[in-house]
Amino acid sequence: MAFPKKKLQGLVAATITPMTENGEINFSVIGQYVDYLVKEQGVKNIFVNGTTGEGLSLSISERRQVAEEWVTKGKNKLDQVIIHVGALSLKESQELAQHAAEIGADGIAVIAPFFFKPWTKDILINFLKEVAAAAPALPFYYYHIPALTGVKIRAEELLDGILDKIPTFQGLKFSDTDLLDFGQCVDQNRQQQFAFLFGVDEQLLSALVMGATGAVGSTYNYLGKKTNQMLEAFERKDFSLALNYQFCIQRFINFVVKLGFGVSQTKAIMTLVSGIPMGPPRLPLQKASREFTDSAEAKLKSLDFLSFTDLKDGNLEAGS
């Protein structure tokens, strides 16, 4: 087993799970969705069955089918397909990890169990290790999202010595705003080839400065192209242009956050921007309101996010 396999880099879209109006998974649009991400957004990596994909609201059988469909439709089109296999039941998590390996996924990610919670780093590591061991040939990513799991063990602490316990550990998906913790993850692991994937889209530029090697997020489904321009500007060391892009993205996210922004709203926005029906979310989430969608649409238009093809750099300077 050669690690690292191929390093996960750049933008990773946290995929939505498309559903029909009856609440069943709408597998029929996944092929189209892959093409949209690659061709319209320039995004070639995906993170399946995570927060945005309502992974924890799907049955195990649905999670297997969704994972399989993305891997199948992404073949020869996507660079990497990472499957989130976290679950409250270690057994289920292991089953999903093994399944991800069988279908040829490129990696697995796991959140901390959040009902019975691990209270120490060692307990969390032991849980993650058991899952990782079920897919010994797959790169393993820890998905740190303390606001949703309630598990606040610092990522920096978790990473300390992690390869001794989890030899397949390949990176961190960091969905938190604590840039001290994130920066120390990078700083203390410079000798490793880990991927440091940031998960707060509106703050990505700050994380790039701290050493993020990529980003996983919901907005890359429809703001991937814009965010890629920010990454390119950063790469060229044109920081003022990169900041313009980040501010432009922030104007949109700030606007929707004030209206109430979550997975339901992401589904509505993606339907609007891509034209691919994402359907309603599953309970306990509630469908986004018509008022939300109308306001989001007006904002997207005013920021010129709805017509990527004739996007002009000059628009970035325009206020909101």
Ligand SMILES: CC(=O)N[C@H](C=O)[C@@H](O)[C@H](O)[C@H](O)CO
């Ligand atoms: C909690 C959550 O869903 N976070 C997403 C991924 O980590 C982000 O992509 C956010 O949706 C985004 O940063 C907007 O706040």
Ligand SMILES: CC(=O)C(=O)O
């Ligand atoms: C945003 C993200 O990474 C997720 O949906 O899991």
